[in-house]
Amino acid sequence: MYINSTGYYIPEERVDNNHFLNVNGLTGEWIEQRTGIRTRSKAGEHENSNTMGIAAIRNAVPGLPYPIEEVDLIVSACYSPYDTVATLAHVAQKEFNIEEAKALYVSSACSSFTNGLEVVEGYFAAGKATKALVICSEHNTYYSNESDPKCGHLWGDAAVAVFISKEPQREGESEILEVVTRGLATLGKGPEGVRLRPKEDGIAMPEGRDVFLHACKYLVDALERITRNRNMTISDLDYIICHQANKRIVANVAHQLRFPDERFLNNIEELGNTGSASAMLVLAQHIHELKKGTMVGLTVFGGGYSSGGFLVRI
Structure with a gap:
């Protein structure tokens, strides 16, 4: 499988370790020593996993060597969706008018993106798709509880989008x-x-x-x-x-x-x-x-x- 283009979206806001001292009692020094984290990204008030995923796709489109409408498989792979019925795959299909694509959602905790790749591999092997879009958008802070001293300080938000084809689309992919x-x-x-x-x-x-x-x-x-x-x-x-x-x-x-x-x-x-x-x-x-x-x-x-x-x- 060949990577035709990649894109990502990272929210601008950063939450410093010191934020958590009055939230869950953990010092910034303790958090960094135990996790390596100094700051974490946080989606804005009007952002969600769908908006971040669409932004990641837009970031990837300029590097795509074919029209996005040629995509015939869209896989949303994550565990923190905005909507589990009208998934990000379906939102992307509508947003970019990708009429002929299959659209589906895959989840396996933090292995979700890799499982999404394997799903694409299977569709390619079965001859049911040739160009795929895998989107992974995690809105952890939407679901996390900052006051939880075990993990409330760990989570960040971001999205990544990858266009993949069964055959190479240009030299050097x-x-x-x-x-x-x-x-x-x-x-x-x-x-x-x-x-x-x-x-x-x-x-x-x-x-x-x-x-x-x-x-x-x-x-x-x-x-x-x-x-x-x-x-x-x-x-x-x-x-x-x-x-x-x-x-x-x-x-x-x-x-x-x-x-x-x-x-x-x-x-x-x-x-x-x-x-x-x-x-x-x-x-x-x-x-x-x-x-x-x-x-x-x-x-x-x-x-x-x-x-x-x-x-x-x-």
């Missing part, structure tokens, strides 16, 4: 070489590790330590799987992008792999945990800076539990 996903609900606390129940307590992470331990293991596992499937090893990767949940998790992965920090691309310090958008968002922010032939491994872990990864050759 980046290629998605491998996609893997995996349900892990039988491990540890499973579905109780992280949850989102809007009418109860919003986004909650009652089992943070369990999440941490399994994330550290299965982020590496996904990297091993995507490289092994291509007869590579993790050491062949030029860069790694982890799901931006916690900088300590990234540091643990780096320690396990004996990779230097400069081979990890991150944005968590400024944006916080932007959910399933986070890994692809980091790549979209850097993709035009990377040299031709660069191999990037992206790995994710989500509540539920779930994991996944994908391999990109620039």
Whole structure:
């Protein structure tokens, strides 16, 4: 699969760590030490996951080598939608008049974007689509409870959009070489590790330590799987992008792999945990800076539990 164009949207507002001292009793120093987060992005009063997703698509359209109307598959992949019936995929179809496209919604916690890629891969393999748009827009602050000392200080908002084709559309396009996903609900606390129940307590992470331990293991596992499937090893990767949940998790992965920090691309310090958008968002922010032939491994872990990864050759 080939990446035809990428775009993203990050809200302007930043919430500093010091904001939480009077909200959940945590000092800015404690938050940064435990998470690596200094600020987090926050959607404005009149923004939501749909508006951010549409803005990300608009950011990608100028780089698209074909009319957007040629897209025949639209996948909205996230866990914090504005509407679960009229999904972002349907809103995008209407907004850009993409009449012939299939439109659907996929959710698997913070693995959602990667699962969306695998859905596209399946449609391409079945011959039912040739050009796809995957949109991931997470409005975490809409659902989060800032007063929760376990996770209320983690969340940021952002959206990323990626146009993908079965065949290359022009010379020099980046290629998605491998996609893997995996349900892990039988491990540890499973579905109780992280949850989102809007009418109860919003986004909650009652089992943070369990999440941490399994994330550290299965982020590496996904990297091993995507490289092994291509007869590579993790050491062949030029860069790694982890799901931006916690900088300590990234540091643990780096320690396990004996990779230097400069081979990890991150944005968590400024944006916080932007959910399933986070890994692809980091790549979209850097993709035009990377040299031709660069191999990037992206790995994710989500509540539920779930994991996944994908391999990109620039």
